[in-house]
Amino acid sequence: MKELTKEIAERIKQTREKLGLSLDDVADQTNINKYEYEDYESGQIDIPVSAILNIANCFKIDISILLTGDKPTEIGYSVTRKGDGVSVERHQRYKYQALAHNFVNKLGKPFIITIDASDEEVHFNNHSGQEFIYVLEGHIKIYFKDEVVDLKEGDNVYFDANIPHALKTENGERSRCLAVVF
Numbered sequence: 001m002k003e004l005t006k007e008i009a010e011r012i013k014q015t016r017e018k019l020g021l022s023l024d025d026v027a028d029q030t031n032i033n034k035y036e037y038e039d040y041e042s043g044q045i046d047i048p049v050s051a052i053l054n055i056a057n058c059f060k061i062d063i064s065i066l067l068t069g070d071k072p073t074e075i076g077y078s079v080t081r082k083g084d085g086v087s088v089e090r091h092q093r094y095k096y097q098a099l100a101h102n103f104v105n106k107l108g109k110p111f112i113i114t115i116d117a118s119d120e121e122v123h124f125n126n127h128s129g130q131e132f133i134y135v136l137e138g139h140i141k142i143y144f145k146d147e148v149v150d151l152k153e154g155d156n157v158y159f160d161a162n163i164p165h166a167l168k169t170e171n172g173e174r175s176r177c178l179a180v181v182f
Helices: 005-018 023-030 036-041 049-059 065-070
Strands: 086-089 094-098 107-116 129-135 139-145 147-152 156-160 165-169 175-181
Touching: 005 036, 005 049, 005 065, 023 036, 023 049, 049 065, 049 139, 065 086, 065 094, 129 139, 129 147, 129 165, 139 175
Parallel strands: none
Antiparallel strands: 086 094, 094 107, 107 175, 129 156, 129 175, 139 147, 139 165
16 A cells, blocks of 8 residues: 555544544544544555545644645745645545645645546545536546536536535546645
8 A cells, every 4th residue: 555545544543543532433523434434544545535634624634734744834825836745646546636735724725636547437525615626638527416517628617515526537538637625
């Protein structure tokens, strides 16, 4: 398993223990199945970014602390240079690059999402807040409960992130999107 996944899992476990929360407490507050949450803390499986976001919200900390182990320190503005930012691979076909990870008290959490072509079934996730997705390259479909929205380069969607949703690239090509979670 990837070293970064293990590091994030350890930070999650240590933070939960420092806060005096049980596995049941976190599972209840995040709507993550207790056994799935235990798997996340073990570091044996990839942790979806949506789950990390829900866990950070439960702990009342910035997601960057779980991703990097460091508290954000930038006040006023924060610059992330091309190729920088904290990268998290959710699956082999999803890669998230956290932008503005070092900005204190950010309202939105911006990411670049790279989606590789796959015949895999879509995996839905949901989390609190709202989300904005802008297609930088390629062609994606975003799946909501009973609806599929087709998005091409330059298109965007803004939605209630509590609604189960999933992304998949189209036409067998890699796609890149800017996503901001509020």
